[in-house]
Amino acid sequence: MREKQIDKLKDYKYGFTTDIENIRAPKGLNKEVIKFISQAKKEPKWMLDWRMKAFERLKNLKEPNWQKPKYPKIDYQDIYYYSAPKSASEKPKSIDELDPKLLETYKKLGIPLQEQQRLNGIAVDAVFDSVSVATTFKEKLNEVGVIFCSISEAIQKHPELVKKYLGSVIPLTDHYFATLNSAVFTDGSFVYIPPGVKCPMELSTYFRINASQTGQFERTLIIADKESYVSYLEGCTAPMRDENQLHAANVELVALDNAEIKYSTVQNWYPGDENGKGGIYNFVTKRGLCKGINSKISWTQVETGSAITWKYPSCVLQGDNSIGEFYSIAITNNHQKADTGTKMIHLGKNTKSKIISKGISAGFSDMTYRGLVDISSKAKNSRNYTQCDSLLMGNKCGAHTVPYIKNKNPDSNIAHEATTSKISEEQLHYCQQRGLNPEEAVGLIVNGFCKEVLQQLPMEFAVEAQKLVGISLEGSVG
């Protein structure tokens, strides 16, 4: 048994659990639990009211079911909506006071939280189950006026900003999972970049689901004020469990005049074992609003984990001349399923969007690119370019492309291209002839296939992502 465990760990090195004492809300979804969450986080009344409104709204909503990967019905009453490490209930004043076990966990994950160990200068907000446990480099960021903290802290310290922007991109009245998140979200990151500031370092959040039977519902809100710039990274892992865990996060980005936000994700939730047992349901709503003129939002994602990935990071291009970009690599192996893509909604004049999506499926997996490009009649002279390529390995897997293209404007140009292929025998032969084994050869070719997207990632992430691409496809050749 033990040996088997170790064997398993080889495939997914983040599959360990941390034995840590938890405080949990009672199981189930009801008013009491929402009150419990709100109280535990010492939230003001307006926040609780907001949550309650979302909860009321949720009662009238139905779970969507148009997606390609079907999953067994989720019992929303059988989930813990709040789980926090006990040691964090009294919030430590500095990182040195953190529970050593927590520090250990993040060290194992390769995210040292102690600032002196940081060399590459990335500020990290670490979210463990339902709470943010540490945020690094706070002072340095304070100097330039950047606010980077957990959302619970922001609700208390910067209510005017939260009130103004929370729900402004993903309203309470959105779809089922987004509204569920609005009612029960527990923590997440909050970033505010003041006017004219170029954020001096990369900001990063690391999400970890540790407790079993727990759903993670984090909420991230990033506001880039006029003429500012921020690059934000997100990483996620979870222990290996036989059960399916739900992760329904909301991410809202707001870019004002001339601001730019770059949001990168390396998603590596536990994908389930090779027979498709267990794994995370990653049902995330990510939406960015280019509110001001000349603003820009760019999403980059590397999706390798999760049993089911179901997300469409979107851009609403409201400001004139605003730009939306989406770069994605999605890899599915074994019994993983993904239905992912983007939405580019052009509302302002001269808006531009670009979509590059690379899908790779192997084993018994199923991968769908689903995207929407919607050009409204007011979006004069707007442009879109979409390219989605799929790579298939073996004939037990599937690759699908479902783009929706709506054009209501004669001055606009839309171009869409898609191809589906497999790795050619000649390429493989060529690499092997030069001494690579088949797996290395496939890794090399796949990395080449993904290059356009990998280039968009910040350096440290790009290296990690490249390795991840290789690991995710292990065992899929031959």
Place this chain on the structure above:
Amino acid sequence: MIDQLKIDFEKLLEKSNFSKKNIEIKRKNFENFIEKGFPNRREENWKFSDLNQIISKNIKNLSFYNDLSKPNKIDQSIFIHGLEHNKLVFVNGRIEKIEFDYEEKNKIELLDDLVLEKFNNTSNSLLFLNNAFVSKYFKLIVKKNYSLKKPLVIYNITNEDLVSKSINLKVDILLEENSSLKLIEFSNDKSITNFININYKFDLQKNSILKNYKIDNNSNSNVKYSFSNINQNSNSVSETFLLSSGSKFVKNEINCNLNGKYASAFVNGVFILDETKHHEIKTNINHLIENTKSYQLIKGVLEDTSKAVYQGKIFVDSKAQKTDGYQLSKAILLNDNTEFNAKPELEIYADDVKCSHGSASGSLNEDSIFYLMSRGLNYQEAKKLLINGFLLDVVEKITDSEIKNLVKNIMSLKQ
């Protein structure tokens, strides 16, 4: 509407003499339709064209019973001139003329007393409606090794007598081994606000060739739905060309199953729309076995407040290795209020395939217009030349030269 449906349905059963078996099937289909109703945008397939809304907006007091006891006059001037052809003429939903003057009589067979299909595995409510209300169900069989000498033209004519009626037609065509058929479906409508629902079924056996051209060119206020189901055996070829231009609303749906090796399917279409017209082409090409090929090219030119939709799907089964699938849709939007929606979809389960799709939409290239104007053309002429060139690309794909010329004439593309 449900009351009207029920009254009309009973009236139809009372006035016609269907076989017992057919009545039973019709009742079942009728119940299915009542349960589902007209499709609306909540169905993925009808996302861009809400038929329920279109019907209630455009057709007042739609009735489903159509008295077919009296013959209708045929307006001979409608017939295609300058092309020798066989005829099947429907006027207001009633068959008025069957003429196969150019063919060997023992090589073709036309049946009209058939048992209806049951449709167990469909959720398409319009097929139920069609089955419930169709009065005569025709089947044309082209015998082994026979190629029709002249094209067959199916005329769908409606005249002023027809107002706010629902017409349902059903035609099956079986092409036996090594046979071939050129089919033109020609619509001419002078009627006002009717719902016309046509269901075709094509069975292509080994080595057979079907060339199918659908022409809907004269402006009218009717709402139309046409469903063609094409089953292809090995080495068979189907070619479909759609000229989608005249009616208020048209949805052409083509479902093509490539069941035999080396079967190939071609679907080409042209939208030429103005005013408030709203047309859709929906295709489903299913590659079910290895070495099959499909090719789709759709182009549209939209004016005023018209709207065109293209939903094309290529499905590749895990058995269908070596599939070659291609899809391209392009549209030119000439006015501010036009709309082009596309959903080019690929669903692929085999790895050794070559599948690609592309879609583009935008306005006319100003540089090209400038070039032509600098050579002495006025703006209108330059625009016309560019649009014609854009559309000609699709028309040139028609493999039968006689019919290609006919289509060019109809579209006034002839130089």
